[in-house]
Amino acid sequence: MNYIHHALFGVGTAALGVAVVEVLGVLQVAPAALGIGAVVAAAGSIATDLDHPKSFISHSIPSRVLRIALAILTIPILATVATLLTMPDVQGTWNLFSGLVLGMAILRWSLFALLASLGLMGLSWLLYRSLHHRGPLHSLIFTLAVTIAACATFAAFGQSWIWGLFFGWGWLWHILADGLTKEGVPFFWPFNDDRTHTLPDWACGIGRLLLSLAAFAGILVLIYLCLRPMFST
């Protein structure tokens, strides 16, 4: 399963849940909130594979961001090297470089993106070496901890903590979907390190198919519910 499958399952099952809530008349969710919820659920769905250094979250995204950030930072870096070669004043050159980079928003953000990408790659490598792929990050207790941490992070940044539930939802469906593959996941780590399956072995194939259908159906039903007011005049 790749990141597209995981994002589809996370977003699709969340959409299905929201569609059920809307049909039952419990809650009406604004389209903008649906968009944010989809992005957050997709992020949770792909973040689970942070324990593999070649995954979408820990390689594809950061390496692209890194290339763009480096391209933007090339001019100040070259200017700094040129200054250092013509005027060997390390402190003065450093002041010039930091003043230039921190003084312009685009350069400041590029530096932040560069450091964040390197941090993500480093964290992934550490997780892979210490916990291994499909290890503790793919367990139920880690899902709970990540959900609580995500809720706290959103609240700390002045946003609704509910978004943290969407992130945790994406994470949960990632491990449930991985649990439908032959390898399985250690759902009950740290109490039991054995990799198990979401469904009995014979039902995993049909489970993957049903999950794909449910995810597609969830997205289509929710799109229909969003568009319906436009046609009901």
Ligand SMILES: [Zn+2]
């Ligand atoms: Zn996984």
